[in-house]
Amino acid sequence: PSAPWSAVGLLLLIVVACVTGNGVGYANGGNTQDHGAEDTLRAASAHQQGAATLGAAVEELAADSAEAVRALRRLLEEHGRASAGDLLEHAREIEHGQKSGSGKRPAVAAELYAAIAAANQTGVVSVDDSGAAAVALGHLHLHGEGVPLDAARARDLFERAATMGQPDAQFALGVLYSTGFTVPVDIPLSSSYFYFAAEGGSVGAQLALGYRHLLGINAPKSCSKALLYYSPVAENVVAGAQRLGGGGKVIEKTRLTADTSFGLGAKRGGADDDVIQYYEHSARKGSVDAQLTLAQLNLHGARGMPADLTRAFDFFSKAAAAGDPAAYSHLGHMYAQGLGVEQDNATAIEFFKKGAATGHAPSQNGLGFMYMHGYGVPVSHATALQLFQKAAERGNAEAQFNLAAMYIGGMGVKKAFDKALHYFTLSAHQGHSLALYNLGQMHRNGLGTPPSCDVAVQFLKAVAERGPWGSAFMEAHDGLAKGKAEPPLHLYAGLAAGGYEVAQHNVAFLLDEHYISSPHRPVVGLSGESLALRAFSFFRLAAGQGNVGAELRLGDYYYYGQGVSMDLEAAAHHYRIAADARNAQASFNLAYMYTHGLGLASDVHLAKRHYDMALDMSAEAYLPVQLALLELRLVSWWQARTGRADSPTFELRRLLAAAWAEARAALLGAETARVPEGGGLAAVWRELDLHLEWDTILLCVLTTALGFVVALRIRQQARRVVAGRHPPVS
Secondary structure (H helix, E strand, C coil), rough: CCCCHHHHHHHHHHHHHHHHHHHHHHHCCCHHHHHHHHHHHHHHHHHHHHHHHHHHHHHHHHHHHHHHHHHHHHHHHCCCCCCHHHHHHHHHHHHHHHCCCCCCCHHHHHHHHHHHHHHHCCCCCCHHHHHHHHHHHHHHHHCCCCCCCCCCHHHHHHHHHHHHHCCCHEEEEEEEHHHHHCCCCCCHHHHHHHHHHHHHHCCCHHHHHHHHHHHHCCCCHHHHHHHHHHEEEEEEEHHHHHHHCCCCCCCCCCCCCCCCCCCCCEEEECCHHHHHHHHHHHHCCCCCCHHHHHHHHHHCCCCCCCHHHHHHHHHHHHHHHCCCCHHHHHHHHHHHHHHCCCCCCHHHHHHHHHHHHCCHHHHHHHHHHHHHHHHCCCCCCHHHHHHHHHHHHCHHHHHHHHHHEEEEHCCCCCCCCCHHHHHHHHHHCCHHHHHHHHHHHHHCCCCCCCCCCCHHHHHHHHHHHHHHHHHHHHHHHHHHHCCCCHHHEEEEEEEECCCCHHHHHHHHHHHHHHHCCCCCCCCEEHHHHHHHHHHHHHHHHHHHHCCHHHHHHHHHHHHHHCCCCCCHHHHHHHHHHHCCCCHHEEEEEEEEHHHHHCCCCCCHHHHHHHHHHHHHCHHHHCCCCCHHHHHHHHHHHHHHHCCCCCCHHHHHHHHHHHHHHHHHHHHHHHHHHCCCCCCHHHHHHHHHHCCCHHHHHHHHHHHHHHHHHHHHHHHHHHHHHHHHHCCCCC
């Protein structure tokens, strides 16, 4: 159904919610007939007052509408636009810096959006344009671009636009209510918004519902329904790839880690700028590699650089002048597609032939493509097949895809679905989007392989996640680089709702970092344990898609009881999953739990095995493992000596805690030992009590002991060396 039908359905949901949410008032209203004439007169008086108030409101609305129309007409004249629709498109160009010679001007765009949205129901602006302007203004408020950061104002604008049938507004509300960012979590309401948005054509909502039905998250698990939602999005991606002919902006999906993250609110330096300046300096000195790198960056728009086909052509031309075959191939491609230059098949063929003569696989593929379709040369499927085979043998993904296309279409060869499947698979393994899509369709329809919905939907999901909407990854990353806190979280959250595992990880990582560093400072309306719970939920989503690091953090959250109840068995379960995927930290944690019988039966042999595995997985684990093995020997000796199956560490903890209490009582007196409220020395002791980690103290003790043993051995070895050099005189 169309967008207006979505609006009607959404309004019906709101009406139902209001009626069911006010059932008590409705029941009381039904009994007014028993209150007599006095209540009837009171009701009539209230009705008259209400009518007067409504009349005043109508007059005020009319005055506001007239002012809104005057403001809109002023802006139309000021910007030289004939209609509100033209002004809306102009505002979008200003917001994104698409006007030549000008950068992004979100503040100016916000003024235009506000004027268009305010003129709703005046006859001057269509419902669609007013709703679209409200959505755009809502996103500016949500991200603090050109207007104050105001999530509540953004939500109000989204709700207003949603009632007008705007799918993007419905999707935005679905994300807010599913994540609990600035609003309470409401899964049924978020699902309703997603369904209406998907029906209206929202790509984000279609991805969200495809993902939910695929894994059974807040929706019935159904491969066929997941396929239904992923298919139109994947088709959209394929159409765009065919239109751009392999060009277009590269989507960089940066996974945040302790090494790459800037943290919420932390700025970074211009690392990309430094790298680009280095390449430009090297290119001026004649470095072909630098010229090719800069050409690629300008061709696709990567590392923060906008796409610039003219500069890309210049750098490729310089590299080609030095005889580089890769530059020949790219220039042939640009001439064949008319990218940055006037389309010219003859020149394209000339460059492809130069590269192919050197055995360059991409050039062979380009030349084969020209023969396959008869661009600038007579059609020759035999020549094309020969060139594709040579390039495919060298591992060229495009050539492998083209060979598959020839076999599935019977061009110059006999149709063979099995061979087509083989070459599509080879190409898909290198990330070729069209190959992934065709593999999905072949598995879906049983061409060359038994039909399989489960396999098909995974391929189509991979294709659907390659669309231009993924550029929100780079917007979020840039926001972090500028020191912003909440806008990147909202951007990542929208992608996470659509099933992007990297986005789910990034949201969890940022919330987790904030919980560790500033748990009581709110971010996106969350703080304390509610912040930990949200981080936990996103780690769980990422883990559900195979993220090993997320499994490790889930184990940590259960182990320490952060955001969830402490559950050592659940912690061991997640650690084991991560350890089986060769995560050294998880293997170390499992060994520690086996050592001390935490959530698992104490078993020194299994503990030793997992410590050895951790050491095998990571060289950085050497020192922690050696210290832990020293502790393990102590536990083994204790169990053999006492016949008990527990760990002496807990007894040591008890003794250390008792000693700590005695020391505190001796210094502060028995009364202060109860840690009363107040400042001074008592406050210092109270703060120490809150932050003491007995495991850390024990580790320090063991480290000191190990250092003593190592120093003693070094001293003994030195004595032996001296004794060997100066043997005793007989």
